[in-house]
Amino acid sequence: MTAQRNTLFLERPDAGNRAVLVQPELPAERDREALAEFRDLATSAGVTPVAEVRARRDRPDPKFFVGTGKVEEVAGIVAENGADLVLVNHALTPVQERNLERSLKCRVLDRTTLILDLFAQRARTHEGKLQVELAQLRHLSTRLVRGWTHLERQKGGIGLRGPGETQLETDRRLLGERIRHLRDRLEKVRRQRAENRRGRQRREVPLVSLVGYTNAGKSTLFNALTRGGVFVADQLFATLDPTLRRMERQGPPVVLADTVGFIRHLPHELVAAFRATLEESREADLLLHVVDAADPERDACKSQVEAVLEEIDADDIPRLEVYNKIDLGGALPRIETDGLGRPVRVWVSAATGDGLDLLEQAIDRRLDEFRLHRRIELPPQAGRLRARLHELGAVLDERANAQGGWSMEVLLPERQARRLVGLGGEDGRLVRRTLLQRAGTATAR
Numbered sequence: 001m002t003a004q005r006n007t008l009f010l011e012r013p014d015a016g017n018r019a020v021l022v023q024p025e026l027p028a029e030r031d032r033e034a035l036a037e038f039r040d041l042a043t044s045a046g047v048t049p050v051a052e053v054r055a056r057r058d059r060p061d062p063k064f065f066v067g068t069g070k071v072e073e074v075a076g077i078v079a080e081n082g083a084d085l086v087l088v089n090h091a092l093t094p095v096q097e098r099n100l101e102r103s104l105k106c107r108v109l110d111r112t113t114l115i116l117d118l119f120a121q122r123a124r125t126h127e128g129k130l131q132v133e134l135a136q137l138r139h140l141s142t143r144l145v146r147g148w149t150h151l152e153r154q155k156g157g158i159g160l161r162g163p164g165e166t167q168l169e170t171d172r173r174l175l176g177e178r179i180r181h182l183r184d185r186l187e188k189v190r191r192q193r194a195e196n197r198r199g200r201q202r203r204e205v206p207l208v209s210l211v212g213y214t215n216a217g218k219s220t221l222f223n224a225l226t227r228g229g230v231f232v233a234d235q236l237f238a239t240l241d242p243t244l245r246r247m248e249r250q251g252p253p254v255v256l257a258d259t260v261g262f263i264r265h266l267p268h269e270l271v272a273a274f275r276a277t278l279e280e281s282r283e284a285d286l287l288l289h290v291v292d293a294a295d296p297e298r299d300a301c302k303s304q305v306e307a308v309l310e311e312i313d314a315d316d317i318p319r320l321e322v323y324n325k326i327d328l329g330g331a332l333p334r335i336e337t338d339g340l341g342r343p344v345r346v347w348v349s350a351a352t353g354d355g356l357d358l359l360e361q362a363i364d365r366r367l368d369e370f371r372l373h374r375r376i377e378l379p380p381q382a383g384r385l386r387a388r389l390h391e392l393g394a395v396l397d398e399r400a401n402a403q404g405g406w407s408m409e410v411l412l413p414e415r416q417a418r419r420l421v422g423l424g425g426e427d428g429r430l431v432r433r434t435l436l437q438r439a440g441t442a443t444a445r
Helices: 002-007 035-044 068-081 094-104 111-122 126-141 163-202 218-226 268-273 275-282 298-311 356-369 380-391 414-423 425-433
Strands: 018-025 048-056 085-088 107-110 207-212 243-246 255-258 286-292 319-324 334-337 343-347 371-378 395-400 406-413
Touching: 018 035, 018 068, 035 048, 035 111, 048 068, 068 094, 085 094, 085 111, 094 107, 107 111, 111 126, 126 163, 207 218, 207 298, 218 243, 218 255, 218 286, 218 319, 218 356, 286 298, 286 356, 319 356, 334 356, 343 356, 356 371, 371 380, 371 414, 380 406, 380 414, 380 425, 406 414, 414 425
Parallel strands: 018 048, 018 085, 085 107, 207 255, 207 286, 286 319, 319 343
Antiparallel strands: 243 255, 334 343, 371 406, 395 406
């Protein structure tokens, strides 16, 4: 990879750690980003903010994103404070990024690049490093052409095509090859994780996955429930790599998964690269949505997490909200239920342990509600459905029946059973008549 990295080097201004933060303010609420959160992102990445500039715009400027007057203002602030980096709290196009660097005479990073850099610092395991590298290369691929300042003299045409154009083509090829290589390796990781999940399903061990906004206290809660020893720090994205542990408890075994935290407008490159990791959430039997109860912006953070869950097709998984850090706000530990008496929200403090016993009770009640235990009879023509049930690790017992089909004892989450309806045709109808009916025993006719 050393050769590729040397070849893909971009001639751009050197970057340091003294930064001016630029906060664009657009009319559309969906385009706004929180300045306080951006400041935390910068400091978590090792940057020292020396000044903050607000830039109000009706619409982004195609050349600089901010106006020319604001560019001159930022240039003066950069010179005055000796800053060597400008961070813009919004996604920039490659053209806007390049034009800003030329005008400000320093390195310019947008929100997406800053998050990618922060993830690169936090990745510890081999898998995490692969995922971050893939995300960075995907992001770089959109900026490769404009990164080579020394190629601008290459005009093209007869007698004017030089080695620079060949070099650019070489970079594209190397970049494409590396991306394909990383995809292949992460696909292998995905298959390994799928096999591990099937093993847990065969052993009837449910998977509960922690999700939530970054710094909501997921890892602290994970350690409190499992004694897992996951790294914890009061900073954004303190842990990236997924960790699975059994919950330390007296009841039936439950596996708990700690996953990467979400953030407002999480870059699509990261969502795609971390898909193998996020599958631990997508394939979970129950999601614990951890919310910082002391955060005044908690409702906005909840909405962002729900948007990412929808993006990774995990929005249909049963969910239990866990309001953490009640020790900071004075709330009491309790379970809140819906109109049917089903737990929907638990108030706890992972730091002090208050309410963790209530959380375990709520987890047990929700898991029992969404697991289907059925004895079904499948006809000979239901071979595809039978194969799918085996693939999910849902078959506890199977015997041939008198009709040449199969008598099966099946245990699986209701969510997976509902997805099997998507097989269509007679198989989909069999799922409705057997697995999804409320009787304990069902027969396909």
